[in-house]
Amino acid sequence: MSILVTGGCGYLGSHTCLALLEAGYDVVALDNFSNSTRASLVRVSELTGTPLKLYQCDVRNGMQLIGILEENEIEAVIHFAALKNPVESFGKPLEYYENNVGGTLTLLRVMAMKGVKKLVFSSSAAVYGKTEGQPVAEETPLCPVSPYGKTKAACEEMIAAYAASDPDFSAVVLRYFNPIGAHPSGRIGESPKQAPMNLLPRLMAAADTGAPLTVTGTDFPTPDGTGQRDYLHVCDVAQGHVLALRALEETKGVTVCNLGTGAPVSVLELIAAFERATGAKVPYELGARREGDAARSWADVTRARQLLGFAAEHTLEEACRDAWRWYCDNPEGYGEDV
Numbered sequence: 001m002s003i004l005v006t007g008g009c010g011y012l013g014s015h016t017c018l019a020l021l022e023a024g025y026d027v028v029a030l031d032n033f034s035n036s037t038r039a040s041l042v043r044v045s046e047l048t049g050t051p052l053k054l055y056q057c058d059v060r061n062g063m064q065l066i067g068i069l070e071e072n073e074i075e076a077v078i079h080f081a082a083l084k085n086p087v088e089s090f091g092k093p094l095e096y097y098e099n100n101v102g103g104t105l106t107l108l109r110v111m112a113m114k115g116v117k118k119l120v121f122s123s124s125a126a127v128y129g130k131t132e133g134q135p136v137a138e139e140t141p142l143c144p145v146s147p148y149g150k151t152k153a154a155c156e157e158m159i160a161a162y163a164a165s166d167p168d169f170s171a172v173v174l175r176y177f178n179p180i181g182a183h184p185s186g187r188i189g190e191s192p193k194q195a196p197m198n199l200l201p202r203l204m205a206a207a208d209t210g211a212p213l214t215v216t217g218t219d220f221p222t223p224d225g226t227g228q229r230d231y232l233h234v235c236d237v238a239q240g241h242v243l244a245l246r247a248l249e250e251t252k253g254v255t256v257c258n259l260g261t262g263a264p265v266s267v268l269e270l271i272a273a274f275e276r277a278t279g280a281k282v283p284y285e286l287g288a289r290r291e292g293d294a295a296r297s298w299a300d301v302t303r304a305r306q307l308l309g310f311a312a313e314h315t316l317e318e319a320c321r322d323a324w325r326w327y328c329d330n331p332e333g334y335g336e337d338v
């Protein structure tokens with residue numbers, strides 16, 4: 001029996017495929033390469049010494065999905081494939097709904113048709129929107145701001161409705177906070193096709209080029225005035241999926257869990273941690289808030305600890321060091337390496 005990983009060539013997908021292979025699972029991945037190349041999984045195979053199957057497939061292509069499920073004995077699906085840029089989603093809401101909600105709908109229909117009863121779904125802290133109370137627990141009412149966050153909330157709702165109709169179906173919904181870092185080998189990491197929007201990649205570009213990073217917002221109600229987030233090493237995110245698959249053996253219905261460290265880190269604290277960890281200097285300038293940015297967001301991790309046995313194992317400094325190693329060793333990301 002194998003695990004099907006949609007979006008397997010992406011940032012989180014590739015690290016999770018590696019963790020699955022290391023945990024002894026057989027992996028079948030699919031990706032439409034809209035934001036990745038097959039090079040990431042070629043390297044995963046090299047790192048683990050284990051082959052894995054990869055299909056070029058769009059998750060909205062139901063006929064091809066049926067074929068993949070007929071060719072392979074799939075026990076569970078981990079569904080990463082999605083568009084993920086909240087800022088971009090304001091300008092392209094229909095693309096986001098079509099890809100994220102449409103893709104999840106097609107996947108669920110094919111799983112139902114082929115009797116695959118276990119799902120791990122990639123959700124996001126974006127479903128909470130701007131919440132006052134911190135840390136954020138899973139019971140917090142969902143109030144997503146961006147079309148992106150709304151597509152994730154819509155998928156969660158669809159998964160819950162489907163699970164209520166089939167007592168044999170079970171799902172773990174993981175709401176990631178801020179994944180950062182890269183595999184310690186420096187061989188796999190984040191290699192987006194568009195300019196990165198997330199803080200650490202922008203911070204590394206500043207350290208590399210000398211063009212200052214703009215710190216967006218210095219008057220938030222936080223100890224140093226800059227926004228606080230919950231940064232989690234990507235290898236911890238990957239391990240969370242291995243634990244979620246194990247939890248699916250014992251649970252029915254839908255289990256929703258935050259994945260984070262439970263510790264808030266401000267922008268200035270992240271810059272300081274990066275400089276400590278790498279010895280590199282980050283030039284920065286103070287700027288105005290970006291519209292829509294929350295002041296603070298970090299996870300209540302009690303449920304993930306209790307239900308999945310999850311606890312983040314990597315420090316912020318390790319995440320910074322690993323991200324920098326990936327950045328320096330792969331200046332073009334995966335480039336044309338396929």
Ligand SMILES: NC(=O)c1ccc[n+]([C@@H]2O[C@H](COP(=O)([O-])OP(=O)(O)OC[C@H]3O[C@@H](n4cnc5c(N)ncnc54)[C@H](O)[C@@H]3O)[C@@H](O)[C@H]2O)c1
Pocket residue numbers: 006007008009010011012013030031032033034035036057058059060079080081082083084099103122123124125176177178179
């Ligand atoms: N990275 C983060 O900060 C973060 C935070 C919260 C949630 N998430 C969620 O985690 C998941 C993975 O994120 P990531 O950072 O690895 O993104 P990513 O863009 O690196 O990976 C997504 C992968 O899915 C593929 N893909 C997109 N649409 C597809 C489709 N229709 N059919 C097949 N493949 C498709 C892309 O080519 C890419 O390889 C996404 O669902 C994202 O919304 C990510």
